[in-house]
Amino acid sequence: NAGVTQTPKFRVLKTGQSMTLLCAQDMNHEYMYWYRQDPGMGLRLIHYSVGEGTTAKGEVPDGYNVSRLKKQNFLLGLESAAPSQTSVYFCASRRNYRGSSSYEQYFGPGTRLTVT
Amino acid sequence: KNEVEQSPQNLTAQEGEFITINCSYSVGISALHWLQQHPGGGIVSLFMLSSGKKKHGRLIATINIQEKHSSLHITASHPRDSAVYICAVKGGSEKLVFGKGTKLTVNP
Numbered sequence: 001n002a003g004v005t006q007t008p009k010f011r012v013l014k015t016g017q018s019m020t021l022l023c024a025q026d027m028n029h030e031y032m033y034w035y036r037q038d039p040g041m042g043l044r045l046i047h048y049s050v051g052e053g054t055t056a057k058g059e060v061p062d063g064y065n066v067s068r069l070k071k072q073n074f075l076l077g078l079e080s081a082a083p084s085q086t087s088v089y090f091c092a093s094r095r096n097y098r099g100s101s102s103y104e105q106y107f108g109p110g111t112r113l114t115v116t
Numbered sequence: 117k118n119e120v121e122q123s124p125q126n127l128t129a130q131e132g133e134f135i136t137i138n139c140s141y142s143v144g145i146s147a148l149h150w151l152q153q154h155p156g157g158g159i160v161s162l163f164m165l166s167s168g169k170k171k172h173g174r175l176i177a178t179i180n181i182q183e184k185h186s187s188l189h190i191t192a193s194h195p196r197d198s199a200v201y202i203c204a205v206k207g208g209s210e211k212l213v214f215g216k217g218t219k220l221t222v223n224p
Contacts, residue, residue, distance in 0.1 A: 002168070031210075041216065042213070045212070088157065092159075103162040103212075105149065106161060107158070107159035107161070
């Protein structure tokens with residue numbers, strides 16, 4: 001199993017450009033998440049999905065959109081990139097199962113995005 | 117005040133030392149997650165626990181729900197343990213609340 005994969009690994013955008021980050025998981029997990037990680041701050045939740053066709057806002061959703069058309073994929077879109085969106089983006093997934101162990105999240109390798 | 121506080125922020129140890137990283141939280145939780153972030157940036161899940169203690173190899177995680185505190189211990193530390201260790205708590209919502217991490221450096 002590849003686990004959780006993210007593409008691309010690196011990207012440089014100019015202000016105002018758009019792009020889509022792809023997250024894919026092969027573990028048949030119901031839940032998927034997009035986080036951003038900035039220096040000196042903990043990981044912050046952007047959007048999440050509890051199943052195919054569903055999405056919900058997290059802590060810092062402004063400027064981002066997401067889609068979950070297939071269970072294994074979770075896309076994060078930036079419609080008009082801003083320098084404040086320079087960050088490292090992580091995708092994660094987890095299964096839907098009773099018990100605390102089900103809350104364990106599995107992370108992708110991250111995408112480093114720079115907006116100039 | 118952050119909901120999740122980790123201490124210390126930075127920790128330097130000599131190979132073989134016993135390491136303790138602490139995590140305190142201020143909200144009611146259903147589970148606590150310890151993660152390791154490698155120097156290359158990848159994040160790996162170490163433990164998910166809601167009570168008691170878990171052990172995996174040289175790593176031990178404990179949690180005291182009444183005191184809202186968890187510790188991550190590393191026995192016989194090794195330079196390959198050098199990483200950032202992150203504590204995250206899950207309350208009633210879907211959101212995990214993350215600490216800022218503890219950067220551990222183990223020197224040979």
